[in-house]
Amino acid sequence: MSAPIRYYYDLMSQPSRALLIIFRLSNMPFEDCVVALRNGEHLTDDYKREINRFQRVPCIHDNGYKLAESVAILRYLSAKGKIPEHLYPKYFVDQSRIDEFLEWQHMTLRLTCAMYFRTVWLEPLLTGKTPTEAKIEVMRMHxxxxxxxxxEVWLEGKDFLTGNSLTVADIFAACEIEQTRMADYDVRIKYPKIRAWLKRVRQSCNPHYDVAHEFVYKISGTGPQAKL
Amino acid sequence: MSAPIRYYYDLMSQPSRALLIIFRLSNMPFEDCVVALRNGEHLTDDYKREINRFQRVPCIHDNGYKLAESVAILRYLSAKGKIPEHLYPKYFVDQSRIDEFLEWQHMTLRLTCAMYFRTVWLEPLLTGKTPTEAKIEVMRMHxxxxxxxxxEVWLEGKDFLTGNSLTVADIFAACEIEQTRMADYDVRIKYPKIRAWLKRVRQSCNPHYDVAHEFVYKISGTGPQAKL
Structure with missing residues (x-):
């Protein structure tokens, strides 16, 4: 019997949370390898040589095979039969609709939510400087x-992003959007469909969703109930 | 017999060029549907309704099935047996190494090359304003x-990004890097491995590489020989 995969992650990282939720929903055994980004544990030469040559999280080691990039990891584990088909289908047409979202998100939803979080929460913490209102406004607009x-497009006429049941697309998306809570952004105000969908995603993923978002809730000073 | 896929693209778009090269190298028949971004052909309501709900290129229609996002399109066509295994392997471990690059590139190489191009070439063209030296410098640094x-990492000890032969990873990467030519950036100066690798990619893909880059060469005012 082969060893369980080693999963390197930090719950402050959006795709780390997404994979954690997916692994737990999939009942996939894994070895918990927490990497404290806040302590720069990913920036050492050892980490680069032994764990991940890109010095990021998440990544996995599967019996010596090292793989980075959350979507690549998901696809690899799906091919190994570790992810149930209702979360990531094997039939290529159904899979392509989910891939379309997973590829779309990087330079759109993920980038701009991360930039907002970075500008409003992370950079002030690291530099002690407050961003200008104008800069926050530009980031919010993007x-x-x-x-x-x-x-308007993804949630048009359906309960989840790619159809009427939860898939990995919803989990990746929700984890990106939840990140903005820590920057005090409340997505519910302008977006009723996103609000209702986030509730469905959380319910479909719990208790794992709340476990993954423990620090997000804590830092944002709002429990899940207060927000969703 | 089913109709060939309809391929919607513009050669000014990096992933449009990558897919064009991949389709031609794969001897895959397709119907050429050029979308002139410069004329805003992607911004009409018709385009949104009939062609691509995200109003971007590239995208395909396969007997009525509409799919956007270059990497999702590549995987879909690979699953249909349209892409040879030497360009995108079917064995999941080999595939994961290429997926790792395809996922890595979005928020790193693709984003920052595109932002440099946008800042130095596109925005001045659209707004008539020249960017400050300081802004160009920040974009160049990123x-x-x-x-x-x-x-230093991808080309470490091998001829191509994911091994010793050309795959779709190299084609996507080269098309992103070539975009910066139009903003007068010459990647050869600081990067000897990239210079030699770009030459190999072009040779492995020609004549299709030069066809796809016709406008890039024209706008940058340099023939392929002058640059590579």
């Missing part, structure tokens, strides 16, 4: 342009 | 941080 697409 | 990773 982010909302993509939240508009989630609300 | 881009070179990722070109460093291509030079």
């Amino acid at each position: 982010m909302e342009r993509n939240l508009d697409v989630v609300e | 881009m070179e941080r990722n070109l460093d990773v291509v030079e």
Whole structure:
């Protein structure tokens, strides 16, 4: 019997949370390898040589095979039969609709939510400087342009992003959007469909969703109930 | 017999060029549907309704099935047996190494090369305003941080990004890097491994590489020989 995969992650990282939720929903055994980004544990030469040559999280080691990039990891584990088909289908046409979202998100939803979080929460913490209102406004505008697409295109006429049941697409998307809570952004105000969908995603994923978002809830000072 | 897929693209778009090269190398028949981004052909309501709900290129229609996002399209066509295994392997472990690059590139190489191109070439064209030297410098720094990773990590000890032969990873990457030519950036100066690798990619893909880059060469005012 082969050893369980080693999963390197930090719950402050959006795709780390997404994979954690997916692994737990899939009942996939894994070895928990937490990497404290806040302590720069990913920046050492050892980490680069032994764990992940890109010095990021998440990544996995599967009996010596090292793989980075959350979507690549998901696809690899799906091919190994570790991810149930209702979360990531094997039939190529159904899979392509989910891949379309997973590829779409990087430079749109993920980038702009991450930039908003970075500008409003992370950079002030690291530099002690407050961003200007004008800069926050630009970041908010970029982010909302993509939240508009989630609300109006992806959630048009269906309960989840790619159909009427939860898939990995919803989990990746929700983890990106939840990140903005820590920057005090409340997505529920302008986006009723996103609000209702986030509730469905959380319910479909719990208790794992709340476990993955423990630090997000804590830092944002709001329990899941307060927000969703 | 089913109709060939309809391929919607513009050669000014990096992933459009990558897919064009991949389709031609794969001897895959397709119907050429050029979308002139410069004329805003993707911004009409008709385009949104009939062609691509995200109003972008590239995308395909396969007997009525509409799919966007270059990497999702590649995987879909690979699953249909349209892409040879030497370009995108079917064995999941080999595939995961290429997926790792395809997922890595979005927020790193692709984003920063595109932002450099946008800042130096596109925005001045659209707004008539010249960017400050300081802004160009920041964009260049972000881009070179990722070109460093291509030079030092991806091209470490091998001829191509994921091994010793050309795959779709190289084609996607080369098309992103070529975009910066139009903004007068010459990647050859600081990056000897990238220079030699680009030459190999072009040779492995020609004549299709030069066909796809016709406008890039024209706009940058340099023939392929002058540059590579």
